[in-house]
Amino acid sequence: MDAPAKKKLRLATATLAGCFGCHMSFLDIDERLFDLVELVEFDRSPLTDIKEVGPCDIGLIEGGLCNAENVHVLRDFRKHCRILVAVGACAINGGLPAQRNPIPLHEILSEVYLTEPGLAHSGIPNDPELPLPLNKVHPIHEVVKVDYFLPGCPPSGDAIWKFLTDLLAGREPELGHALMHYD
Amino acid sequence: MSKTFTLDGKDVPFRDGQTIIEAALEAGHYIPHLCHHPDFKAHGSCKLCTVKVNGRQTASCTMQAAEGQVVESETEELNSERRALTQMLFVEGNHFCPSCEKSGDCQLQATAYHLNMMTAHYDHFFPNRPLDASHPDFLLDFNRCILCSLCVRASRDVDGKNVFALAGRGIKSHLIVNARSGKLADTDFSAADKAASVCPVGVILPKRRGFAVPIGERTFDKQPIDAYVDTRIARKEE
Numbered sequence: 192m193d194a195p196a197k198k199k200l201r202l203a204t205a206t207l208a209g210c211f212g213c214h215m216s217f218l219d220i221d222e223r224l225f226d227l228v229e230l231v232e233f234d235r236s237p238l239t240d241i242k243e244v245g246p247c248d249i250g251l252i253e254g255g256l257c258n259a260e261n262v263h264v265l266r267d268f269r270k271h272c273r274i275l276v277a278v279g280a281c282a283i284n285g286g287l288p289a290q291r292n293p294i295p296l297h298e299i300l301s302e303v304y305l306t307e308p309g310l311a312h313s314g315i316p317n318d319p320e321l322p323l324p325l326n327k328v329h330p331i332h333e334v335v336k337v338d339y340f341l342p343g344c345p346p347s348g349d350a351i352w353k354f355l356t357d358l359l360a361g362r363e364p365e366l367g368h369a370l371m372h373y374d
Numbered sequence: 375m376s377k378t379f380t381l382d383g384k385d386v387p388f389r390d391g392q393t394i395i396e397a398a399l400e401a402g403h404y405i406p407h408l409c410h411h412p413d414f415k416a417h418g419s420c421k422l423c424t425v426k427v428n429g430r431q432t433a434s435c436t437m438q439a440a441e442g443q444v445v446e447s448e449t450e451e452l453n454s455e456r457r458a459l460t461q462m463l464f465v466e467g468n469h470f471c472p473s474c475e476k477s478g479d480c481q482l483q484a485t486a487y488h489l490n491m492m493t494a495h496y497d498h499f500f501p502n503r504p505l506d507a508s509h510p511d512f513l514l515d516f517n518r519c520i521l522c523s524l525c526v527r528a529s530r531d532v533d534g535k536n537v538f539a540l541a542g543r544g545i546k547s548h549l550i551v552n553a554r555s556g557k558l559a560d561t562d563f564s565a566a567d568k569a570a571s572v573c574p575v576g577v578i579l580p581k582r583r584g585f586a587v588p589i590g591e592r593t594f595d596k597q598p599i600d601a602y603v604d605t606r607i608a609r610k611e612e
Binding site: 277280283284285286287289290292293294327329330332333337339340341342344368371373374 | 464468469470471472473474477478483486487490492493494495497498500501502503589597598
């Protein structure tokens with residue numbers, strides 16, 4: 192009797208307040224993507240264009256939290272993913288967007304939309320469709336429980352591959368010196 | 375015959391008057407440390423070099439080596455405490471490695487790698503610490519200060535200038551510049567000062583020289599910090 196086909200794990204990815212650099216780095220695993228799709232089925236991700244996350248085994252989150260929608264998406268991922276991974280500097284410590292944190296939000300919005308010479312001065316955007324910005328940018332572990340952290344700006348394709356293959360094989364992910372980077 | 379203590383089971387020779395970390399680093403054994411510098415007297419503030427001596431915790435930079443001591447350092451217990459201390463240093467300042475010129479050459483970052491710090495874990499303070507760009511040749515980015523006091527000690531003890539000081543107490547401790555204006559431009563600080571090159575993180579940076587060494591070729595890209603034991607000792611031997 193043939194062994195039953197191994198069930199593929201479901202993997203979802205999302206970008207919050209990030210630059211999609213971690214997703215680009217994810218694509219840098221190159222032809223190893225073929226090996227990966229033998230092991231996982233993609234759920235919500237920019238790669239599939241699925242908009243809502245379903246029940247998943249692994250969720251990869253790029254980016255920190257800079258607005259209300261980010262918080263909504265993150266909580267949705269936490270609810271649906273057995274293992275949630277903070278990928279990249281922004282998800283882990285807020286990263287570049289968090290460098291606005293020492294400056295009060297109204298000062299930033301005023302400078303960009305009202306006072307800075309050379310800009311359009313069209314007024315601070317107030318469309319109900321726009322998610323409201325948070326006063327500060329937060330790393331995701333300040334809002335939900337995060338199971339694993341994969342640092343880097345971005346983590347290299349090799350680091351992402353090492354992390355995922357460790358995780359999928361049931362090992363504790365271990366990057367080691369060459370792949371461990373905060374930049 | 376020289377006197378010895380054991381560090382994680384290995385014999386380490388020492389001379390009278392040496393601290394545990396001095397003897398260990400000299401013998402090529404790494405003990406994590408940030409405020410300790412081989413050229414300076416102990417400060418004992420960062421506590422990263424905490425070891426167990428005969429079963430009791432103590433800072434190895436202030437504890438004198440003694441015959442027959444049994445010292446433990448690379449244990450999961452000590453390293454997890456060191457990791458927690460390092461995480462606190464990360465959240466108390468603004469340590470954004472991707473935009474820091476010291477990245478790859480930074481003792482704090484390399485120590486965090488050694489301790490397998492995947493996240494800063496605690497809630498970030500995101501303090502507001504304006505830069506001091508007043509000096510023509512040097513920039514001060516206080517966001518990255520870990521209060522190791524090496525610039526204070528170098529300026530006072532080596533340069534004889536007293537340019538820097540630590541002010542405030544406890545969580546309010548912070549680095550200041552000793553000038554009425556508080557600005558580096560109003561001191562006699564210069565590029566030739568020991569204090570100009572002693573910062574283990576990215577606070578005291580020369581202007582007009584940024585990201586000069588490509589990623590992959592920086593100090594701690596090539597080897598982890600424990601392989602160097604202490605980069606500042608390696609330089610002395612060259």
